[in-house]
Amino acid sequence: MADGSIPVADCAAIPEGRFIKVKVESLDLIIAHAGGRYYAIEDLCSHEDYPLSFGCLHGATIKCSLHGSAFDLASGQPLSPPAEQPIRVFPVQIRDEKVWVDPIV
Ligand code: FES
Known part of the structure; x- marks a missing residue:
């Protein structure tokens, strides 16, 4: 990957099954x-x-708390209605025990 990746969090700051919110440039991201x-x-x-971020993780999916649609964290595809469009997902790398994200994609 190459790239415009930037470090956004320490891996240790995000336990398994949890997520954090970060702001990258003008984007509000969830790192799960x-x-x-x-x-x-x-x-x-x-x-x-x-x-x-008002929702919750269920395995490798996140569920919206407003109407209940679930999305695949890897592809962004909706897995249940009412959402029909994917959410944006971004490439992630782990380097030096940090999570790096390329926000340009
Ligand atoms: S706003 Fe997320 S499912 Fe409606």
Whole structure:
């Protein structure tokens, strides 16, 4: 990867099954740790632009707390209605025990 990646969090700051919110440039992101992997997604439900950070993780998915749509953390695809559009996801690398995200994608 190459790239415009920047460090956004220490891995140790995000326990398995949890997420944190970070601001990267003008983007509000969620950095999640699930199933031993780290994910970066925009903190915005594709259904009605509601913060996904009010929701919760279920394995490698995040569930919106407003109307209940779940999204795959890796692909961003909606897994249940009413959302029909994917959320934005961003490439993640782990370097030096930090989570790096490329916010340009
Ligand atoms: S705003 Fe997220 S499912 Fe409706």
